[in-house]
Amino acid sequence: MGDSQSRPYSRRCKRIPVKTGTSSRMTIRQYIKRAWPLYVMIVPGVIFVLLFRYYPMYGIVIAFQDFSPAKGFANSPWVGWENFEFLFSFPEFGRILRNTVLIAVVKIVADQIGAIILALLLNEARILLFRRTIQTLIYLPYFLSWIVLGGILLDILAPHGILNQAIGNFGIKPQLFLGSNNWFRGTVILSGFWKNVGFSTIIYLAALTAINPVLHEAAAIDGAGRFRRIWHITLPGIRPTIVLLAALSLGDVLEAGFEQILTLYSPAVYRTGDIIDTNVYRVGLVSAQYSLAGAVGLFKSFISFFLIVLSYYLADRFAGYRIL
Amino acid sequence: MIRDNNRFSRLFDGFNYAFLTIFALLCLAPMVHIFAVSLSGRAPATAGFVSFWPIDFTLENYEEVMGSRTFLRSFIISVVRVLTGTSLNITVIILTAYPLSKTPRVFKGRGVFIWFFVFAMLFNGGLIPTFLVVRSLGLLNTLGSLVLPNALPIFSMILMMNFFRGVPKELEESAVIDGASHWRVLWHIYIPLSLPAIATLTLLSAVNHWNAWFDALIYMTDVANYPMQTFLRTIVVELDLTNVGIDPRDLQRLSDRAIRGAQIIVATVPILVVYPFLQRYFISGIRLGAVKE
Numbered sequence: 001m002g003d004s005q006s007r008p009y010s011r012r013c014k015r016i017p018v019k020t021g022t023s024s025r026m027t028i029r030q031y032i033k034r035a036w037p038l039y040v041m042i043v044p045g046v047i048f049v050l051l052f053r054y055y056p057m058y059g060i061v062i063a064f065q066d067f068s069p070a071k072g073f074a075n076s077p078w079v080g081w082e083n084f085e086f087l088f089s090f091p092e093f094g095r096i097l098r099n100t101v102l103i104a105v106v107k108i109v110a111d112q113i114g115a116i117i118l119a120l121l122l123n124e125a126r127i128l129l130f131r132r133t134i135q136t137l138i139y140l141p142y143f144l145s146w147i148v149l150g151g152i153l154l155d156i157l158a159p160h161g162i163l164n165q166a167i168g169n170f171g172i173k174p175q176l177f178l179g180s181n182n183w184f185r186g187t188v189i190l191s192g193f194w195k196n197v198g199f200s201t202i203i204y205l206a207a208l209t210a211i212n213p214v215l216h217e218a219a220a221i222d223g224a225g226r227f228r229r230i231w232h233i234t235l236p237g238i239r240p241t242i243v244l245l246a247a248l249s250l251g252d253v254l255e256a257g258f259e260q261i262l263t264l265y266s267p268a269v270y271r272t273g274d275i276i277d278t279n280v281y282r283v284g285l286v287s288a289q290y291s292l293a294g295a296v297g298l299f300k301s302f303i304s305f306f307l308i309v310l311s312y313y314l315a316d317r318f319a320g321y322r323i324l
Numbered sequence: 325m326i327r328d329n330n331r332f333s334r335l336f337d338g339f340n341y342a343f344l345t346i347f348a349l350l351c352l353a354p355m356v357h358i359f360a361v362s363l364s365g366r367a368p369a370t371a372g373f374v375s376f377w378p379i380d381f382t383l384e385n386y387e388e389v390m391g392s393r394t395f396l397r398s399f400i401i402s403v404v405r406v407l408t409g410t411s412l413n414i415t416v417i418i419l420t421a422y423p424l425s426k427t428p429r430v431f432k433g434r435g436v437f438i439w440f441f442v443f444a445m446l447f448n449g450g451l452i453p454t455f456l457v458v459r460s461l462g463l464l465n466t467l468g469s470l471v472l473p474n475a476l477p478i479f480s481m482i483l484m485m486n487f488f489r490g491v492p493k494e495l496e497e498s499a500v501i502d503g504a505s506h507w508r509v510l511w512h513i514y515i516p517l518s519l520p521a522i523a524t525l526t527l528l529s530a531v532n533h534w535n536a537w538f539d540a541l542i543y544m545t546d547v548a549n550y551p552m553q554t555f556l557r558t559i560v561v562e563l564d565l566t567n568v569g570i571d572p573r574d575l576q577r578l579s580d581r582a583i584r585g586a587q588i589i590v591a592t593v594p595i596l597v598v599y600p601f602l603q604r605y606f607i608s609g610i611r612l613g614a615v616k617e
Contacts, residue, residue, distance in 0.1 A: 146537075152588060
C-alpha cells in the first residue's frame with residue numbers, strides 16, 4: 001500500500017463488505033443469551049451515578065427556588081432569577097470570583113514552570129541514586145492531606161513559629177503569613193506549589209525518558225554543547241506534554257484549592273482569600289441559605305463545564321489526547 | 325553516554341546538585357520540624373526553641389495521643405472507611421469498565437452509557453444539591469455517606485476501561501469458543517492481566533479515602549463519627565483540645581503544640597508505609613492516564 005501509485009486506485013475501489021465474526025448474524029435471543037451479564041455488570045455503576053450525580057443535578061432547581069428542606073426540591077416555591085439578580089448585585093460576588101481566578105491561574109502557571117525547570121534539572125543530574133532521592137522527597141507532600149499540611153503550616157507560620165523566628169534573625173518583624181491580606185494569597189500559592197509541584201515534575205520526567213538518547217548523541221557528535229542540546233532536543237521533546245498540560249489546566253481555572261483555603265483561611269483574610277467554593281460552603285452549609293449558595297454553585301458548575309469541555313477539545317486538537 | 329567535561333559544564337553540575345539538594349530539603353524541612361517538636365518536652369516546645377532536633381527528648385506526647393480513646397476511635401473509623409470504600413470503588417470500577425470496553429456490536433447501547441458517565445464527570449450539581457440528596461437519603465452520620473457518593477470515580481473507571489481495551493482480543497476469543505461466559509472472561513482473563521492497573525487504582529483510592537475529610541465534616545453531625553483527618557481538623561485547625569479527651573492535668577506536663585505535632589505525625593505514618601508502593605505505581609499510573617485508543 002505504501003507507494004504513491006496504488007493510492008488513487010484504492011480510493012476509487014469500493015469497499016467490499018466483509019463478514020466479521022458471527023455476531024452480525026445473531027438473533028436477538030442469541031444476543032441476550034450471550035450479552036446479558038454485561039447489562040447486569042453495569043447496573044451498580046448506573047445506580048450510583050444516577051443517585052449521587054444526576055439526582056443532585058435535578059437538585060440544581062433550588063437555585064431558582066426559595067428552597068426549604070421541609071418542602072423538598074419538588075414543592076419549594078419558584079422565584080425565577082431572583083437569587084442570581086441578588087448575587088450579581090452583590091459586590092462580594094465580584095471579589096470571590098476575582099480571588100478564585102487569580103489564585104488558580106497563578107498557581108497553574110507557577111506549578112507548570114516550576115515543574116518544567118525541576119524536571120530539566122533532575123534530568124541533567126546523572127547520579128541515579130541522587131535523582132531517585134530528590135524525587136522521593138519532593139513528591140511526598142502530594143500524598144498528604146490538607147489537614148496534615150495545614151496543621152504543619154499553621155504551626156510553622158504562626159507569629160512565634162519557626163519561620164518568623166528565622167526571619168527575626170535578620171531583624172525582620174514577625175509577619176502574619178496566614179492572617180494578613182498582604183500575605184495570604186502568596187502563602188496559598190507557595191504552599192500549593194509545595195504540595196503539587198512534585199507530581200507535575202514526575203509527569204515531565206516521564207516524558208523526558210521517552211526522548212530517544214540517539215538524538216542527544218548525534219547532536220553531541222555534531223558539536224552541540226550541553227545547553228544547546230537542552231534547548232534544541234530536550235525542550236522540544238517535552239513540548240507535546242507542555243501543550244497537553246496547558247490545555248488540560250484550562251479546566252482548573254475556577255479550582256483555586258477548596259480544601260487548602262478552607263483549612264488555612266480565617267475571617268481576617270476573606271477579602272483576599274475567600275473563593276467561590278469556600279463561599280458556597282459558608283453561605284449554604286454554615287448559614288443554611290441553600291438557594292443562594294445553590295445559585296453560586298450552579299454558576300461555577302456551568303462555567304466549569306464549558307472550560308473542561310474546551311480544555312479536552314484543545315488537548316485533542318493540539319496534543320492528540322483523548323480520554324475515550 | 326555523553327560526557328561533558330568542560331569547566332562550565334562541571335560548574336553547572338555543581339550548581340545543579342546544590343540547588344536540587346537545597347530545594348528538596350526545603351520541601352522536607354516543615355515536616356522534620358513538626359516531627360522534632362512532637363518528640364520534645366513541654367518547655368522547649370512551648371517556648372519555640374526546637375528547630376530540627378528534639379530537645380528534652382520524650383515519647384510522652386505519642387503515649388498521650390495513642391492513649392486517647394477518641395483519637396483511637398477516629399483512627400478505627402478511618403481504617404474501616406478505607407477498607408470498605410476502596411473495595412467498593414474497585415469492584416464498581418471493574419464491573420462498569422468491562423462492558424464499556426466492548427465494541428458497540430458486542431455491547432449494544434455502549435455509546436449511550438459512555439455519554440451517561442462522561443456527562444456526569446464533566447458536569448456536577450455542586451456541593452449544596454449533593455449535600456441535600458445525601459441528607460434526604462438518610463445517610464447522615466453513617467459510613468454510607470462517606471463511601472457511597474463517590475462509589476464510582478468516573479475518571480478512574482475510564483482509565484480502567486482504556487486498559488481493558490488493550491488486552492489482546494485473541495485470548496478472549498479462544499475462551500469464548502471454549503464456551504466461557506463474560507463473567508469467566510472478566511474473572512480469568514481481564515482481571516489477571518490488569519493487575520498493575522488495578523493495583524494503581526487501589527492505592528490511589530485508598531489514599532484518597534484516608535486523606536478525605538471534608539465529606540465527613542458536612543455529613544457527620546456528631547464528632548464521635550469523625551474519621552481521623554476530620555477529627556484532626558478539630559485539633560490542628562480549630563485548636564480545640566477538649567475533643568481529644570486528654571486530661572487537662574496532663575497539659576501541665578506536656579505542650580499542646582507537641583501533642584498536635586504527634587497527632588499530625590500519626591496521621592502521616594500510614595501514607596509513609598505505603599509510600600514505596602505509591603512510588604512504584606506512580607509512573608505506571610501516569611502512563612495509564614496516557615493510554616489512548
